[in-house]
Amino acid sequence: MLDKMKGCKNFILAPGCDMPYDVPVENAIGVAQAVYETDSVREMLKNYVAEDEDIEVELPDYEHLEKPLVEVFTLDSATCAACTYMMGAANEAKKTFGDAIDMVEYKFTLKENIARCKKMGVPNLPSMYINGELKFRSLVPSKEELEGAIRAAMK
Incomplete structure (x- = not known):
């Protein structure tokens, strides 16, 4: 999405209810860094693999x-x-x-x-x-x- 923008001037990222209570402030800082330093963040994350929590849940029958x-x-x-x-x-x-x-x-x-x-x-x-x-x-x-x-x- 950021690649489609012509620039970040006047860009406002407004977290809403999709940012649950008590989210670490570092997460918001990371988002801001991704907006302003997109290429360096992309490079930083290119080999990142999310750790999948192995939580088993049983669905109802x-x-x-x-x-x-x-x-x-x-x-x-x-x-x-x-x-x-x-x-x-x-x-x-x-x-x-x-x-x-x-x-x-x-x-x-x-x-x-x-x-x-x-x-x-x-x-x-x-x-x-x-x-x-x-x-x-x-x-x-x-x-x-x-x-x-x-x-x-x-x-």
Whole structure:
């Protein structure tokens, strides 16, 4: 992306909810360095290989659930606006359906949940899955849309 810019003058990088709480200040400094010293940072990182955490997560047996399972994948619904709205929609559905559904939030702030996102192939945060199928990604469903998707999963 930086290579497509004509220059960095007046460029503003505004971290938002995709920069979770308590991120080391060094990360923000590294991003600024990448913006202003792109070539040297590219050279520095050319042989970098990310260490893959070997965390095993067990996925539910989606084919044999007793009731619909709504899984909400968020950065963190306490700090990310879009994630708050997605989780709010799920909480409203839980109020409507009560014990007829199960619901869980997986926050990207936990390593186990990062591994779960990878294993599930979660494309965007926030995303909502019902019975292991991606139903809503990035865009928060209306009450009617979400309730309709849950009802369809009950059949």
